[in-house]
Amino acid sequence: MIRFEDVSVTYDGAAEPTVRGVDFEVPEGELVLLAGPSGVGKSTVLGAVSGLVPHFTGGTLRGRVTVAGRDTRTHKPRELADVVGTVGQDPLSHFVTDTVEDELAYGMESLGLAPEVMRRRVEETLDLLGLAALRDRPIATLSGGQQQRVAIGSVLTAHPSVLVLDEPTSALDPAAAEEVLAVLQRLVHDLGTTVLMAEHRLERVIQYADQVVLLPSPGAAPVLGSPAEVMAVSPVYPPVVALGRLAGWTPLPMTVRDARRRAGDLKQQLENALKGRGELRDQPQTRRTRAPSEPPTPVGALHSLSVTRARIQALRTIDLTITPGETVALMGRNGAGKSTLLNSLVGLVKPSSGTVRLGEAVPHRTAPRDLVRKVGLVPQEPRDLLYADTVAAECAAADKDAGASPGTCRALVTELLPGVTDDTHPRDLSEGQRLALALAVVLTARPPLLLLDEPTRGLDYAAKARLVAVLRGLAAEGHAIVLATHDVELAAEIAHRVVLLADGEVIADGPTADVVVSSPSFAPQVTKILAPQQWLTVSQVRAALPPEAAS
Incomplete structure (x- = not known):
């Protein structure tokens, strides 16, 4: 054909x-x-x-x-x-x-x-x-x-x-x-x-x-x-293949069902490894999903927030607090209100009722030049942030707008997007490459609260790993990160906390393992394969196994 x-x-x-x-x-x-x-x-x-x-x-x-x-x-x-x-x-x-x-x-x-x-x-x-x-x-x-x-x-x-x-x-x-x-x-x-x-x-x-x-x-x-x-x-390759490579399975499984049928020995090895260290089976996951610190002052807070747009109630009485160093994954079906919540935090949407605060600032009443140093949003369509003719010009404009030293944005682009030259036009980049450029532009101002709307759309696994490394580094420095994502593997890898939305309401809010493990829709592949053990990612499994067991 x-x-x-x-x-x-x-x-x-x-x-x-x-x-x-x-x-x-x-x-x-x-x-x-x-x-x-x-x-x-x-x-x-x-x-x-x-x-x-x-x-x-x-x-x-x-x-x-x-x-x-x-x-x-x-x-x-x-x-x-x-x-x-x-x-x-x-x-x-x-x-x-x-x-x-x-x-x-x-x-x-x-x-x-x-x-x-x-x-x-x-x-x-x-x-x-x-x-x-x-x-x-x-x-x-x-x-x-x-x-x-x-x-x-x-x-x-x-x-x-x-x-x-x-x-x-x-x-x-x-x-x-x-x-x-x-x-x-x-x-x-x-x-x-x-x-x-x-x-x-x-x-x-x-x-x-x-x-x-x-x-x-x-x-x-x-x-x-x-x-x-x-x-x-x-x-x-997907996590099910990564786990198969780690375990040395031949042929490699392509589905969760195939992997579950072959996971008995691996589950026993993990059980033995944790018993040998005197750890409970779910202890690594509980430790990993706890926020790195508990500062008293939140960087963002929503109280009884409701938003009605075009006669549709997009958000209903949302209460949410975001603390420094915390990575929060907003999840839920399409149309649940995730993007509206992010837009409320960045001042693009005015509340119908309730309040939104970034410290003492009210986003929709704050001048853009001041807001950019408090919160940054990478939207679903990254080209909305890109208007220059070259990557170099985008980076120069980002440095100027953020008051950053020259080369700050370009260094971030190199980290996220290796191999892209200064004279490349943003329209000639792939969807994933444009997203990485837009992220670098936003990160140049080093806002204490970073918002990302579907940040892995168009990214391959290597690019996603680079993004995860950058976001982990930002969280370790005290930046708060909120991701609206359908990528369950990303949430499992990086989020301390998951907030589930449905029809504009919060229906679950808790540590990542507690929320996603119990959800058939939002559980990552590794969780489904190794249940009832509560593993989230291949990297967790690799770290738990003794060196001689990981092929």
Whole structure:
């Protein structure tokens, strides 16, 4: 169905091809996962299938890409629209109408489908993706995850034979991600739809893949094989594979269920190791999830906070205190109010009732030049913070705005985003790279309270590890950090405390282990595999095992 024949793509002004030697085939009715570190060209490969590369992006495409027999060099995107449905990393750039129902119908109108067919397909898609309650909502009022589901739905209604998806679950909560992936699996198995998907959160998608195409490094030829074969050599891999590598399991497990069946010996080793040290089974987790200090003065506090936006009550009587050195993960389904809470703390949203305070300051009444030294927000769309033409110019502006010494921001960029040159335009960065640049811009002012909205969206595992190291360092220095995230693995790795939101209300607030271990949706993979022992991460397991037991 999709065929790459020795494809290379070189963008205008680039010294080297972004991808080269891409040669593989996606058979009809299979789900193929495109994996690899950030910046290796996954989005370029996907764009070549829809014809966006090179017709829209420019540059030179050598070799040949065919979809259902059509050569994408001679067929522009509109000439492939009846065959290929594409959803990019940024759903906002995808929308052309104002409301959910209109957006679902728009693609079918463009293809000239009959009204009765359109109506039926809209209803089917609303049910498939859990969007029925949102059908009349303006798209601008939806959460990022809800917008992503609408973007996917707008493509599904046209019933394309090929789906090209770039990070389709990146902004979805765990339950919504499972629903979307289950829909994709049904399309593949029942209707013979061909799916090519790039995704960094491999723990969500690897078990659904028929094949994996790995782009190991920029310009390197891809590696094609079964999920187990590719994960054995991949530089990026999910926690279930990391645990399998640590335990020396062959073949490597791809699912929690497979890993649980083989975890008996490992669980016994962990039990023995802790007994040998005279520790209780859950003691390492309890110790790790306790906040590093208990200072008397909070850096942020919300009291009886309620927010109503567009006649929708986004937050209801929220009470929350954030102390220095504490890392808090805000979790909950899409639309639960996480982003609204962050926006309230940074003064972008005015309370309908209740109070928000940063020390003695009231965020929505504080001048931006003063607020930037009290709180910093990295939003879901990092480009909202980026306006200069080069990375160097962004960093110079950040240093000036923060009153920091020259080079402060650039040093943070180097730490978070190694290999990116000063003259790179932010728009030429991948989604994950732009996020890292925006984080560096915000961190330049060293605010005592740092807010991050979906900070690992678009980040590979190595970039996520670098982010975790930076955030841990900030917490150790006394900065308070609040993350709104659907990334359960990130919460397990870094959060001292988890606050669960549902319909604008706090339904749980406590140490990470206490909250996530008891939740089927928000428990990390290691917890599910090693239950009832309360381990959260592979690094905890590695530290607990004697050196001779860790392979």
